[in-house]
Amino acid sequence: MDFLIEAILSVVRPIGITEPVLQFMLVNAILGISMYLLLRTGMFSLANAGFMAIGAYVSVLLTKELDFALGAALVVAVIVCALIALPIGLPVLRLRDIYLAIATIGFGEVVRIFFLNVDNMILSYLNTFQDAGLRRYELVGGGRGVRNVERLTETWHLIVFLIVIIFLLTRLQRSRFGRAMVAVRQDERVAANMGINVVYVKNMVFVLSAMLAGAAGVFNGHLTRIVTPEMFGFDRAVDILAYAVLGGTSVWAGPIVGGFVLTALPEVLRRFNEYRGVFNGLVLLLVIVYLPGGLINPQGWRKLWASARRRLTGQPAQPEAGGG
Template sequence: MLGNILTPTNLNFALVGSILGLSIYITLRTGLFSLANAAFMSIGAYVGALMTINLHTPLWLSVIGGALAAGLVGLILGLPVLRLHDIYLAIATIGFGEVVRVFWLNVDRVMGRTLVGGALGLNGIPKTTQTWHLIVLLVILGYFFMRMEAGPIGRALRAIREDEKVAAGMGVNVFGYKVYAFVFGAMIAGVAGVMSAHLTRFIGPNEFGFDLAVQILAFAVLGGSQVWFGPIVGAFILTLMPEALRFLKANRAIVNGSVLMLVIIYMPNGLISPSLLRRRRKRVKETAVA
């Protein structure tokens, strides 16, 4: 049963989803409700794929190019929109995502030659992404976030999330840290885009629309947005659960939505929350003493 669910293909998709989950984790950790990560993923995917196809760059160089491109666009976007808050920021980033999607649809027509394939997408991308590449990337990112959480950056981001005014009064550069989180999240999404493009060998504009933006958010909502490995748990569950429920056929979507709704209602901090970890550590200490 498990072998039919955790196939190499599904594992790869879950790993890519985990990287995407971490890309939105850092923005949510800062209190930024952004839905731009799908668009940043598309920028990384297209730039990385075009580098590989036209410049014959190795995968690692395409990853760097895609991450830098997504980060640069994130910086350009972030400087004006990060002055917005809550739903206004969400609306602005949704609009940005739609602009990026329409850009990929029409750039060939504007340029007068085939660059990205328009609505037909970009085919023939070399399949160079391997499972171990994704695992190594996830381990590196996990280690970074673990260290970040315990350091001054993590404390600053938490302070901003709790109360911006109090954080500013404590000397925290609120806007600077917001830009940092937004740009770094964009770069991680760009990396996920490059790895995904070189895994599936095809990318199209409609793959990176609003549905994907919401799915990325759901990874963090389900798994937990206050602990760095929460979105990883959410990504694996939401990626593998449809396969486990394949026997339900058309009713799978109903079950998926119901599970997510129940978690939001009864576990608003997600499956993995700081309070859960504290209780677990307390039980471990009590067991050790006994």
């Protein structure tokens, strides 16, 4: 495994991708997949930054305070995410497009503010109900976050995890459940008429996606060595969305490529570091306007190419066959 990683790195190092960058690329690919699942089912949820935060905090506390191994912490954190996602999903997933987006943005903010204040909450609980008489209480460190986390995540953990996820994902997509997901996206009412339990499919996907985001949070927390609430704000939710949108949601490779490209590009273009944010916004805008299916979408490229050629050669527009 080490040999393989070394081989990959020796190829990509000249263009500016070092091992830490590769690790974040892999983490963000996992995040991209978590968003891909949601978009494939037609749910526009921005809650995954919140679940990532939950995964990161839970696991970091387990490894730091209770000396858990990374694997054990991963399992516990992912289960916690699932247990939180279920009661959130049941009421919230009744909402559709913009309303769902707004509600999940609200959820993400509440999670962030919770971790910002949880120390004070515990402190006031201890002082009022247990007469502890404490001055301060530090569990997650409020705005300063949990510091000095051990750097437990190894590159091969991420590669193995991603490969397992890809394997399960391809199996899932070909299964009855995977097809039900697509049916729900295309038309909920028709899907329900065909005997698909829409509520079950949506909630199941929401929980699966939350678990993946939580796992990414676990790995991320043990890479950055510090976990603060500000790492999981609205910006992060948008980043996660961008991975899936940029890569495209027609095939599983889309969000992975999206995560890779958006993480690696700023490093590759390090000379233009100043313009990195401008570039991110521009990419998102251009892709959604000109390549609605994302980067990994042969049909979209063909269409774009055809329309560009028409414009260059000045031929009249032909009726397009089939929809993207």
